[in-house]
Amino acid sequence: MGIRIIVLAKQVPDTRNVGKDAMKADGTVNRAVLPAIFNPEDLNALELALRIKDDLPGTTVTILTMGPGRAAEIIREGLYRGADDGILLTDRAFAGSDTLATSYALSQTIKEMGAYDLIVAGRQAIDGDTAQVGPQVAEKLGINQVTYVEAILSLDKTSITVRRRLDNGVETVMAPLPILLTVNSSAPDCRSRNAKLLMKYKHARTVTERQNEAEDYLYLYDSRPFLNIHEMTVNEIKSIPDQLGLTGSPTKVKRIENVILQAKDAKRLTAADEGINDLMKELIESHVIG
Amino acid sequence: MNNLFVYCEVEDGVVADVSLELLTKGRSLANILKCQLEAVLIGSDLKDIEKQVIPYGADVVHIIDDPRLAPYTTAPHAAVLIKLFGDEKPQIALMGATPIGRDLGPRVSSALHSGLTADCTSLEIGDHEDKKAGKVYKNLLYQIRPAFGGNIIAWIINPDCRPQMATVREGVMRKQILNTNYSSRVNHLVVSDYVSETDFAVQIIERHLEKRKINIKGASIVVSGGYGVGSKENFKLLYELADVLGAEVGASRAAVDAGYVDHERQIGQTGITVRPKLYIACGISGQVQHRAGMEESAQIISINTDPDAPINALADYVITGDLSVIIPKMIKYYKQNTK
Ligand SMILES: Cc1cc2nc3c(=O)[nH]c(=O)nc-3n(C[C@H](O)[C@H](O)[C@H](O)COP(=O)(O)OP(=O)(O)OC[C@H]3O[C@@H](n4cnc5c(N)ncnc54)[C@H](O)[C@@H]3O)c2cc1C
Ligand SMILES: Nc1ncnc2c1ncn2[C@@H]1O[C@H](COP(=O)(O)O)[C@@H](O)[C@H]1O
Numbered sequence: 296m297g298i299r300i301i302v303l304a305k306q307v308p309d310t311r312n313v314g315k316d317a318m319k320a321d322g323t324v325n326r327a328v329l330p331a332i333f334n335p336e337d338l339n340a341l342e343l344a345l346r347i348k349d350d351l352p353g354t355t356v357t358i359l360t361m362g363p364g365r366a367a368e369i370i371r372e373g374l375y376r377g378a379d380d381g382i383l384l385t386d387r388a389f390a391g392s393d394t395l396a397t398s399y400a401l402s403q404t405i406k407e408m409g410a411y412d413l414i415v416a417g418r419q420a421i422d423g424d425t426a427q428v429g430p431q432v433a434e435k436l437g438i439n440q441v442t443y444v445e446a447i448l449s450l451d452k453t454s455i456t457v458r459r460r461l462d463n464g465v466e467t468v469m470a471p472l473p474i475l476l477t478v479n480s481s482a483p484d485c486r487s488r489n490a491k492l493l494m495k496y497k498h499a500r501t502v503t504e505r506q507n508e509a510e511d512y513l514y515l516y517d518s519r520p521f522l523n524i525h526e527m528t529v530n531e532i533k534s535i536p537d538q539l540g541l542t543g544s545p546t547k548v549k550r551i552e553n554v555i556l557q558a559k560d561a562k563r564l565t566a567a568d569e570g571i572n573d574l575m576k577e578l579i580e581s582h583v584i585g
Numbered sequence: 586m587n588n589l590f591v592y593c594e595v596e597d598g599v600v601a602d603v604s605l606e607l608l609t610k611g612r613s614l615a616n617i618l619k620c621q622l623e624a625v626l627i628g629s630d631l632k633d634i635e636k637q638v639i640p641y642g643a644d645v646v647h648i649i650d651d652p653r654l655a656p657y658t659t660a661p662h663a664a665v666l667i668k669l670f671g672d673e674k675p676q677i678a679l680m681g682a683t684p685i686g687r688d689l690g691p692r693v694s695s696a697l698h699s700g701l702t703a704d705c706t707s708l709e710i711g712d713h714e715d716k717k718a719g720k721v722y723k724n725l726l727y728q729i730r731p732a733f734g735g736n737i738i739a740w741i742i743n744p745d746c747r748p749q750m751a752t753v754r755e756g757v758m759r760k761q762i763l764n765t766n767y768s769s770r771v772n773h774l775v776v777s778d779y780v781s782e783t784d785f786a787v788q789i790i791e792r793h794l795e796k797r798k799i800n801i802k803g804a805s806i807v808v809s810g811g812y813g814v815g816s817k818e819n820f821k822l823l824y825e826l827a828d829v830l831g832a833e834v835g836a837s838r839a840a841v842d843a844g845y846v847d848h849e850r851q852i853g854q855t856g857i858t859v860r861p862k863l864y865i866a867c868g869i870s871g872q873v874q875h876r877a878g879m880e881e882s883a884q885i886i887s888i889n890t891d892p893d894a895p896i897n898a899l900a901d902y903v904i905t906g907d908l909s910v911i912i913p914k915m916i917k918y919y920k921q922n923t924k
Contacts, residue, residue, distance in 0.1 A: 398695060424855050425703040426687050430659075431695035439787050440659055442688045456790070461684045462849065464794035466656075470787040538698075545700030545746035549713055549727065552738045554873055556898035566906035568914060574886075574902060575918040583863050583884055584806060584830050585923055 296452065297353025298412035300344045301405060303432070304337035304358050304373065306366040307422040331365065333372050336417030338485035340478040343447060344415050345377045345486065351450070355379045357408070361389060361400055367501045370524050374496040375488040381524055382408070383501055388529040391541030398431035400539060403532040405436060413455070414475040418443060429477035440475045441468050445482040501526040588621040588645070588673070589614055590748065592666065592680040592689070593638060595628040595655070600637045603681035603755035610708060610758040611679055612642035617710045618724055620676065621645060625669065627662050629655035635771050642763040644770065651776040653785055656792060657685050660784040663692040668779050670697060675748040677726050682752035694750050700743035701750040702728035704854055706757055706877045713742055726751065731854050731873040738873065756802050756858035799833060799849060805862045806832035809852055809879070812839035813868020813889065813908065820845050822912045823867060829916050835859065837869045853878035867908045871896025888912070
């Protein structure tokens with residue numbers, strides 16, 4: 296008695312380790328030094344799904360990601376950890392999507408994917424920290440949502456009980472299926488790649504990837520259908536064109552400004568004892584401290 | 586019609602600070618737009634709740650009071666806002682970037698197909714000219730926030746969709762009472778007009794909420810550590826300094842991500858905003874997302890090995906050197922001089 300789970304996962308630039316070399320002299324981002332990674336909380340979401348699969352034989356886990364061609368890496372990473380299959384939604388028509396246009400594209404794709412019991416997303420993607428796509432997808436699918444989930448306490452064919460982690464405490468919530476959950480980083484970390492699955496799926500590719508690669512492994516794909524990563528374009532979903540991409544995004548960036556810091560006339564000192572002694576005296580005398 | 590709405594959070598009969606801060610900001614934006622400010626309160630046992638929001642200048646207070654509406658769950662609160670906004674067609678809707686606002690906002694914006702900008706650090710009114718379409722938009726809401734990629738600030742607008750929605754974190758705006766006798770109209774809504782039985786499918790079985798233990802927002806001195814602190818162990822130095830000075834300890838996100846300190850101490854765009862008398866930044870480079878949460882501090886000391894760290898530009902005192910050497914000296918000389 297398994298259930299069908301869809302995991303929403305996004306490839307993001309690793310904004311957590313933005314060192315000095317991440318910025319170019321002209322104030323723009325040096326994307327070359329920011330590795331593209333599996334959004335951290337989406338890994339927590341995947342782990343939650345995989346644990347259900349461990350407990351409930353017959354459960355399937357499908358990863359859905361929208362992004363450029365290289366986001367197929369996200370699906371491979373998922374397969375290496377135990378996901379059953381994945382869909383890469385990729386098309387120029389989606390370029391420039393804000394969260395609303397993204398959730399529209401994702402929800403229209405999910406409608407093509409057939410019946411599901413559970414959708415699991417990360418709480419937020421670290422490139423924007425908006426935490427909007429999960430709830431927006433749930434609304435567009437007309438299903439309930441439970442956000443900030445860190446553990447599944449029980450699950451049967453019709454309902455789920457979860458623990459939510461809030462800023463100031465926890466809540467236990469029961470909800471009917473199907474439902475969309477968003478998962479916090481307080482949930483368990485994702486298991487690492489499994490060596491056997493790594494061997495099994497290392498040649499998993501999308502059609503586009505295969506076209507761009509050397510011929511060597513092409514013979515594999517007929518005999519091993521599980522190596523086909525399903526790629527979908529705008530043509531395979533029902534959509535209203537003006538709800539997609541840049542046109543479908545109500546939010547527009549009017550202006551971007553580099554912040555140029557005008558240095559104050561600061562007092563400069565070093566670790567030398569005298570300077571620090573004087574500083575502390577000054578702060579005490581001016582009643583800033585003490 | 587086309588007024589400015591603020592969704593107000595209520596917990597145990599008390600309206601959240603962030604909601605009062607947004608009412609204050611909303612009041613000043615409504616004055617510029619020459620429209621009314623309307624507050625929405627959804628919950629249980631809300632008798633006299635309007636008294637908490639009217640002094641902040643709400644012209645209309647919508648109240649919907651039903652035992653099933655507290656504690657907060659998504660669907661019923663979303664249903665109220667979706668219908669109310671559908672009827673009233675606000676031009677702007679604001680809510681707190683809190684666990685509730687960030688659960689509710691996207692749901693409502695998705696249903697109304699309206700843009701939503703999270704974690705704004707500033708809100709302004711201004712015009713926009715779309716040269717390609719040859720169109721001029723008057724009096725849009727500029728939703729201003731740092732954008733990914735370091736030192737950039739983005740002005741985000743929603744030219745065509747309404748309401749223009751934004752969330753703002755607690756502490757970013759200042760709350761200020763306008764007039765304790767402000768005259769306003771209270772509008773009690775009937776729950777069954779807005780919420781259906783199926784909206785209560787998600788049930789809260791148990792709840793353990795604690796009052797916030799630390800109060801960084803209210804501290805007059807904040808000792809804040811970044812990735813440069815290097816370890817959880819080294820953070821003890823900062824607690825020691827804070828202890829001696831009667832300060833609270835804050836942190837950058839890099840320090841939180843590295844596991845040196847708890848998330849509740851994070852200062853910045855996606856953390857807390859502070860305006861202390863003195864902010865001591867230790868091993869913090871000063872990226873724009875961090876600065877957004879501390880740049881209004883009255884005085885700033887930066888301790889950094891890098892003489893050109895961006896944070897130094899904000900600082901009144903720049904101490905160039907290793908924090909593990911400097912902090913113990915600060916403790917020592919503070920003690921010597923206060924004896
Ligand atoms: C959407 C989004 C939201 C964000 N929100 C926030 C937020 O709310 N708050 C926040 O803080 N960040 C936030 N960030 C992250 C932000 O961009 C920076 O990555 C972060 O603030 C950097 O932290 P840091 O200064 O501690 O680390 P670093 O940039 O790594 O700086 C470390 C500093 O320590 C100095 N140093 C090293 N060793 C020593 C020593 N021994 N003694 C003294 N100095 C030393 C170095 O010279 C350096 O300046 C956000 C990012 C994104 C993308
Ligand atoms: N392009 C995408 N493809 C798949 N999932 C996404 C995408 N964008 C966002 N999500 C999901 O929505 C969550 C919240 O994203 P965000 O609203 O961007 O913070 C992420 O953690 C993902 O689970």
